[in-house]
Amino acid sequence: MREVPDRIVRLPDHYFTALLAQVAAATARGGEPLADLGRGNPEVEPPEHVVRALTECAERDDVHGYAPFSGVPALKEAIAIRYGEVYGVHLDAVREVAVLPGTKTGLMEFALCAVESGDTIVLPDPGYPDYFSAVALAGAKHVPFSGFDVKADAMYLNFPSNPTAATVPDGLFEEAVQWAERSEAWVLHDFAYGDLVFDGRRPQSFLAVDGARHVGIELFSMSKSYGMAGWRLGFALGNAELVRRIELLQNHAFAGIFRPIQEAGIAALTGPQDSVEERRATYERRRDRTLAALEGIEAQSEGTFFVWFRPPDGVTVDQLVVEHRVAVAPGEGFGARGAGWARLSLAVRDEILDRGLERLRAAFA
């Protein structure tokens, strides 16, 4: 029997794979169609001009070989310009931008590039489950965030947060920079939902804080702002040393990203931006409907495409699926402090959201 290497054994159960399996099993049992509000998979497609840029580029005969390993320079410039215009952050496109095949990859790469095995990484709790996977891959230990007096080698932050849909509290990024300087530690800010903020809030980049780029990186994803989740394109931005290490790791592990995807990324970042606002406004409208439907239930959402809520005592997420045919993501999968809470996705068509909300209301009545 060949032994499974420890780095594979220590990977946690994959939360979203398990969630999808639960929904598939419930669907297979038959009955009323399930209202699946469990999964956060953007359902609004990218703007037409972006898809056109992809297909036009794919028809060229000079784009099918290996793309530059560290990304098309014009793509790096495009994201750097957008950072300046939208977040007031001025980046060196050559030294401070790495192109990633999706930010999920960047979550893994940060842990591999920033810490030694045995080191300690602070994670949000509740937080995005793949952070646990990154810590496990790097052979590090994780501790839940409990303030800035913690001793650790790195920290993951995520605002607006998946799953709690909270935006960043005033001063928290500044404290994180001070902590990292004091502790000689690294910070990763996961900005996957950066543009999706509600109630007149402005997107807040970690890199807009003085000193942030000395202590860490921010991950920007094309998945949520532009509806390009399946395309796998994102960026690590900020600290030049971490950017260098990530590009080095990628030179060994990957061989660039298909050029038409990068060209379409340029079209998305430099072309008309109305779709970003439309998408944001769509989620805000659905958030409003959801909070109204859940009146009387503890529920919150300041951004992202999620609502974080506490089902009434005695109602379990399993019961919701089996008895009421509505799926939401159980809070404990996001960390111990998520127990008793649940996450509902707004990234579903309006009629599915409405059907799901009706069923939740019936379940909670």
Ligand SMILES: Cc1ncc(COP(=O)(O)O)c(C=O)c1O
């Ligand atoms: C908090 C958070 N970070 C990162 C990601 C990964 O996004 P990407 O599609 O860029 O890999 C997701 C995707 O759901 C997410 O919710």
